[in-house]
Amino acid sequence: MSVPTQALRRDKSLVTASLAANNGAVPNPEATNRKNLFLLIQLRWLAVAGQVLTILATQYWFEIPLPLAKMAGVVLFLVGLNIFSLLVLRGIRPITNTQLFVALIFDMAALTTQLYLSGGASNPFVSLYLLQITLGAALLTPRFTWILVAAASACFVFLIFLFQPIAIPHHGGSDLLSLHIRGMFICFVLAAGLIVIFMTRIDRNLRERDAYLADLRQRSAEEDHIVRMGLLASGAAHELGTPLATISVILSDWRQMRTLARNRELAADMAEMRAQIERCKRIVSGILMSSGQARGEGTIRTTIRGFLDDLVEEWRISRQPFKLEYTNNFDPDEQIVSDTALKQVIFNVFDNAQEASQAWVGVTAERQDDKLVIAVSDRGPGFDETILAALGQPYMSSKGRPGGGLGLFLVMNVVRKLGGDFSARNMEQGACVTLSLPLAALTDGDDHEA
Known part of the structure; x- marks a missing residue:
């Protein structure tokens, strides 16, 4: 049994379609960047809320006069930047590492402006630069991270020499020191909390991406x-x-x-x-x-119902099962090009069911939305839990013979190449194997005949 030719030619397009259909739910690197950009958007909303509260508390509680109009302009800039980021996130274009870097640079520029308007490097919230560098180290490549470190250092040096001083109403040195320590404490709690929350979520995104890449490597090996x-x-x-x-x-x-x-x-x-x-x-x-040879004899136009009926009848004659219950509920019917390898895949599932249950095999076929669903049932002992846990892995079989387990391994990979799903479950008596195949992979015969 070999992989169907039409599936080999359609593999790349099916993967792309699958990612689009999942709307980025699949934890691939691009989807991970989308999740990380969404986290930055959430962090920016928190920054906006925090800045508004801090400005109001400083102005009206501590009675420290601030340039409210200019600082409100920075807050509005962050709001506009967040709205723009949400529009980018909803688009279909991929999110790159460069875009994440630019987003952090804009956040750093906004923080620098607010610090410039409120005392410069003496402002206790200047340590928020460390939060942005920490996020950069988790999200960006080393080159972008070091650029971010250099930018934050340059901003800090800039704020040492250039800033707008604020008028502190307290005249005592101890009052000023106490006020500064309280500000540092608020900044520390805020930064620590945000680092824990967002680094935990970013780490989860990165682990999902690593798991996805490991799965890709496993599929490539298979x-x-x-x-x-x-x-x-x-x-x-x-x-x-x-x-x-x-x-x-x-x-x-x-x-x-x-x-x-x-x-x-x-x-x-x-x-x-x-x-x-x-x-x-x-x-x-x-x-x-x-395998792509003797091509001229292999392509036969038929319908899905006809293909399944002929396939089941051929298997019934060649294998002579004791009892076969076959129900074909696929409707409405569609034209397809018969594929020998797909027939071998389904034969393999039938053979496994017959080996497990000589007395009875049940086959049902139906249409579910845009998919052909074939369920093959038996009344045998069912699958061992270890087999179900490693379903489709080569040489995982309870038959105890050389080469055992290759059948389901090949079935799963052929179905996956077609963009379909393969599942198995135990029932009260016996087991049921389900093949779900997208009709687009079966009815597109032009590529198959080329």
Whole structure:
């Protein structure tokens, strides 16, 4: 069994469509940047609220006069920047590391302006630069982080020499020191709380991204495994062609021999051998067609209902199950191009069900929105919990024979290549395996025939 050709050609577009459909829910690097930008937007709203409260408390509680109009202008700038950031977040263009860096630079510029208007480096809230550097270290590349450190240092030096002094109403040195310490304490609590909240959430986003990349590496290794098996299967199919043809010629010669022809038992055995050889030839041809060879014989236009009906009937004749309950509720019907490899995938699931339950196999097919859903049930012992936990991993099988577990591994990867889903669950009696295939991957026959 090999990966369907149409799935190989559509793999990249399916991945892109899947990300778009999830609206960034998949924890890939771009989605992680979106989440981090959203965290920065939330932090900026908190900064706006904190600045408003601090300005009002300083002006009216501590009775320290501030340039309210100018400081309100900075607050309005942050509000406008947040609205713009939300519009960017809703767009379809990817969020880059550079955009996160620019967002932090704007926040640093706003903080510098507020500090410039309220005492410069002597303002106890000057240590909020450390919060922005900490966020930068978590979100940005090392190059951008060091640029942010340099920018914050330059802003600090600037505020030492250039700032607008504020008139402190208290004349005693102890009162001024006490006021400064209280401001430092408020700044410390604010910075510590924000660092814990946002660093925890950023760390979760980064761990999701790392898990996604690890999953991609695992999938790449699995697909490489499939490619190697496909090459081996294709090579074996080529090699088997010659001995099968030789045996077929010898059988034809034997049938012409009068001595053998007169023996009815031998004649029946030769007929059965010839039928089995023809079956082997069809299997070899199917492998070659699925791997992209012998293309001209493999593409057959049909409908989904017809494809499933023929597939189930072919399996019923070749496997002769004791009892097969088949229900095809797919409606409305659609045109597709029959794919030999997809047929082999479904055959594999049927075979597994029959191995688990010789007495009964149930198959249902239906349409759910834009998907074909095939459920295969049996009344066997069900899946072991360890098998369900590692469903689709190669060589994970309870059959205890060499190569066990490769069937479901290949089924899962072929279904995934088509953009579908594969699941298995235990029922009260037996198990149920469900294949969910998008109709777009089955009905688009142009690529398949190209």
